[in-house]
Amino acid sequence: MMMLLAILPIVVVLVGMIVLKKSAVIVSPFTLIFTIILSIISFNAVTGELVTQTWKGVMSGGKIIFLVWAAFAMLVMLQKTRAMDGIKIALASITDDKRILLIMIGFCFSIFLEGAAGAGTPTAICAPFLVGIGFTPLSAAIAGMLGAGIAPSWGGAGATTIVGHSVVAEHIALQDVTAISGRLAMLGAFVVPIIMIYALIGKKGFKGLWGYLLYIGAVLGASFFVISNFIGTEIVSLGCGAIGIIASLIYVKVSKHQTPEEYKYVPEKLSPEEKDLIPSTMKSFAPYLILIIALPVIRFSFPLAVLAKYGYVVWIAVVMFIIVFIGSIILNNVKGYVSYLKEGLIKVIPAFISMGALLSVANIMKSTGMLNIIAQGLADIAGSGYPVVAVLIGSLGTFIAGTGLGSNVMFGPMHMQAAELLSLNKVVLFSAQNVGGAIGNMICPNNIVAAAATVDTLGQEGEIMKKCIPSWLVLVVIYGVAGLLFAHVLFPTFGM
Known part of the structure; x- marks a missing residue:
């Protein structure tokens, strides 16, 4: 009975966004009110604690929206200065297949950014980028969610695994967790490019693309395996993302890939006068190039505690605002800097309402014990089927809390107890939790609101979630079955 009551806030969110097709701006505050009433009536919550958790949720939401604001300001700058037109022309010279560009940007670049910074950065940057090169805002938001379902097992510089492991360090070794997580994630890395094409284009989207999909899936899968097992936790995502981008560039240059006419990416034709207004390729890409360098350099130069002092996402947002200013100088429009910020701020205000309410719900569910129930x-x-449940619990934690790291810290100790009671491998169970937490990002309402805000599709959060749930289910099954095999057949004594 208590479990059914505890799950009600999740049901309210799903019904409101998917069944009733209401915007998160409406569903989120309603869910918060419902959760507060439920907490008082059924979970003996204290009013003061509810106020505290709600305030924390609002503050956390503000920090995430700060990052979304920065990402939106960068997109506005690139559009207003015509730099995005320069990027479109440059990308068209790399490949004329928009499906390959989708995987390069929406998945490989996303993995790289996750390793460089994490904390929602990949979707905040990749989704607007995809819009800029011609994808619909809704497709870009969905791609941003699907592309962020593997690398968060490690997060920025391995923080998700490293910090998550700290709560179970007395039971298992960090490198063992990294290794088994990598062996699970390699399966997801192979499958996600296929999932993205099917979810966004359908069966017809595979026409003439299987060679690239199998190639990039194999490259990414092998990269996750090798780096996680033989190099180390900190650079798994960063290294795999870079390898994926380079491998894609090699493929389009070396292969004899023929793009079907319906999937050719052709930038709009411009008059000579319009072309004169477009910045050079180097200037057009400059803001992104600076960002790609700045994020990992800063992340690896300072202790995690320093960067997280005011909230982990805050330092990323500050860096992006600075780069928007530098970009406005490079693109010869410093006077427009304030207008970029104003336009971005107006767009993200509704998202702040949704984000603050959803994070407040997450805090209340944690503090009242609903999640643990x-x-x-x-x-x-x-x-004996617990490895499948470990994947589901990892996803549940991220669905509510918004981060795989929070999910790992919350449920890691519980998996250790379960492993002892069921005589299962502790490393495998925590790794199943770890990868489950990553794919939970695909359907997390907080992340969906952030993705929708960055591409101006607030109000369509239910549609985004509906598109992402089948892909999430596929990965739950893959990881669940693999977890069972790892625990009972392949690696029953690994690390023990």
């Missing part, structure tokens, strides 16, 4: 209920019925 749900997780424990799933664990109680799992038995």
Whole structure:
């Protein structure tokens, strides 16, 4: 009975956004009010604690929106200065297949950015980028969500795994967790490019593309395996993303890939006068190039505690605002800097309402024990199938809390207890939790609101979630089955 009550806030969000097709701006405050009432009536919540958790949620939401604002300001700058037209022309010279560009930017570049900074940076940058080169805002938001479902197992410089492991360090070794997580993630890395094409284009989208999809899937899968097992936690995402981008560039230059006419990416034709207004390729890409260099340099130059002092996403947003200013200088429009900020701010205000309410719901569910009740209920019925449940619990934590790291810290100790009771490998169970937390990003309402805000599709969050849930389910099944095999057949004693 308590488990059914505890799951009600999740049901309200899903019904409101998917079934009733209401905007998160409406669903989120309603869910918050419902959760507060439920907490008081059924979970003996104290009013003061509810106020505290709501305030924390609003503040956390403000920090995330600060990052979304920065990402939107960068997109506005690139559009207003015609730099995005320069980027379109340059990308068209690399490949005329917009499906390959989708995987390069929406998945490979996303993985790189996750390793460079994490904390929602990939979607905030990649989704607007995809809009800039011609994808619809809705498609770009969906691609941003799907592309962010693998690399968050490690996050910025490995923080998700490193910090998450800290709560179970007395039981298992960090490198063992990294290795098994990598062996699971390699399966996801192979499958996600295929999933993205199917989700966004359909079966017809595979026409003439299987060679690239199998190639890039194999390259990324091998990269996740090798780096996680033989190099180290900190550079898994960063290294795999860079390899994926380079491998894609090699493929389009070396292969004899023929693009079907319906999938050719052709920038709009411009008059000579319009072409004269477009910045050079180097100037057009300059803001992104500076960002690509700045994020990993800063992340690896300062301790995590320093960067997280005012909220981890804050330092990323500050860096992006600075780069927008530098970009306005490079693109010869310093006077427009304030207008970029104004336009971006107006667009993200509705998202702040949704984000603050959703994070408040997450805080209340954690503080009242609702999340633990749900997780424990799933664990109680799992038995030898617990590795599948570990994936689901990892996703549940991210769905509510918005981060895989928070999910790992919240549920890691519970998996250790379950492993002892069921005589299962602790490394495999925590790794299943770790990769499950990553794919939870695909359907997390907080992240969906952020993605929608960056491409100006607020109000379509339900449609985004509906498109992402089938892909999430596919990965749950893949990771669940692999977890069972790892725990019972392939690696029952690994690291123990």
